[in-house]
Amino acid sequence: MxxxxxxxxxxxxxxxxxxxxxxxxxxxxxxxxxxxxxxxxxxxxxxxxxxxxxxxxxxxxxxSISKVFTLTLALGKIGEGLWKRVGREPSGSAFNSIVQLEHEAGIPRNPFINAGAIAVTDVVMAGHEPREAIGELLRFVRYLADDESVTIDQTIARSETATGFRNFALANFMKSYRNIQHPVDHVLGVYFHQCALxxxxxxxxxxxxxxxxxxxxxxxxxxxxxxxxxxxxxxxxxxxxxxxxxxxxxxxxxxxxxxxxxxxxxxxxxxxxxxxxxxxxxxxxxxxxxxxxxxxxxxxxxxxxxxxx
Known part of the structure; x- marks a missing residue:
């Protein structure tokens, strides 16, 4: 080679x-x-x-590359129990589809589409205030990268929060099926910040x-x-x-x-x-x-x- x-x-x-x-x-x-x-x-x-x-x-x-790191954190917290809340199959639908979520009773098809990643974020938040969960994720990514200069772009996080209506819909829909346990605005606050790494x-x-x-x-x-x-x-x-x-x-x-x-x-x-x-x-x-x-x-x-x- x-x-x-x-x-x-x-x-x-x-x-x-x-x-x-x-x-x-x-x-x-x-x-x-x-x-x-x-x-x-x-x-x-x-x-x-x-x-x-x-x-x-x-x-x-x-x-969405951040979803790999939050998945790793969530598996560290609850292990294989995660798969009761999120599937492991390819979706075949748009990453922000609500139709598939309804068809499958609030269980997202996999952890990398938006609904699945939001459910994973909910798991990562257990026992944490939103600010603490964001801090834990940032520390974890800095640890993986061995680089303390990794940051979250607050401007992008705000931009996503202001326009993330479909993500709010997905999260509320899962909340109705009891697959989101924390307040929706808290979960999405963490989710938008992780995406803004x-x-x-x-x-x-x-x-x-x-x-x-x-x-x-x-x-x-x-x-x-x-x-x-x-x-x-x-x-x-x-x-x-x-x-x-x-x-x-x-x-x-x-x-x-x-x-x-x-x-x-x-x-x-x-x-x-x-x-x-x-x-x-x-x-x-x-x-x-x-x-x-x-x-x-x-x-x-x-x-x-x-x-x-």
Whole structure:
């Protein structure tokens, strides 16, 4: 295999003429202001080497990628009991669908669609005031990234709160089925703040490294989750991490991944590396258009797909 940095440069050269393609998420006013002409990629291997191209050091709103970290926290709190409240199946519907939620009696299809992530946030809040729950999540992500400079973008959190009517509908609907236990406005306050986590590709690759290394961070020696739990989180990312584009992503890239409407994608090559890519322009199902292309090229040029070369 060619040198990993050379592979990243070759991907960057190939993608450069297309930078700016796709449509930024405009239903969150603050995200609509982001310049789409940006692209960054960072690959952190389990032996601690990092390779970067483009805007890999520029912080962006990770949005739904944060759901991986809240899921990890929730599993740490109540373990397999979580699956009484959230399913583990691909949704096949829009990430904010209320129709599916009604059909399935208030049990969201998986933890990565909005309703599922809101239920997970409700679990994380147990015993906490909203401010404490936000603080716990921020400390956890800083611990995973081994970086105290990770922050929450308050402007984006406010923007989401002001426009999150459908999320309020989803949460109230689950509340009617007793699948939300805290006040809806408290749960959504935490949820909007977790989505407003601001990280660079480099920081995000560090935060996801435990999923590539059987549940432990090989750089710090910290054990985060058991190998079995890391494997199961990866399985959920592969099946459900890209909304109703998850099948396409598995088909083309073949790696567990989680996207966010800020244009970021966290991908995992188990046993090899954690990968973060960011390009704000989205495709029609809400995943980073060029981020998906870059990961497909990376998988093809490294042979990292979990399904083989």
């Amino acid at each position: 060619a040198d990993l940095q050379d592979i990243l440069y070759s991907i960057y050269r190939e993608i450069q003429p297309r930078i700016g393609e796709g449509k930024v998420a405009d239903y969150i006013p603050e995200l609509a202001k982001v310049d789409p002409r940006q692209f960054g990629m960072a690959v952190l291997t389990v032996d601690g080497k990092i390779y970067c191209v483009g805007d890999a050091d520029v912080a962006f709103s990770i949005q 601001s990280m660079s590709c480099e920081q995000l690759a560090h935060a996801g490294l435990f999923l590539a290394a059987r549940g432990s961070n090989p750089l710090t020696g910290h054990s985060v989750v058991s190998p079995k739990r890391a494997r199961r989180i990866n399985a959920l990312m592969l099946m459900c991490g890209h909304y109703d584009g998850s099948g396409d992503f598995a088909y083309n890239v073949g790696l567990p991944g989680k996207s966010g409407v800020g244009g970021g994608i966290l991908a995992v090559a188990p046993g090899i590396a954690s990968i973060a890519v960011w390009s704000p322009g989205l495709n029609k199902v809400g995943n980073s258009l060029l981020g998906s292309v870059a990961l497909e090229l990376l998988a093809a040029r490294t042979g990292w797909s979990i399904f083989g070369d």
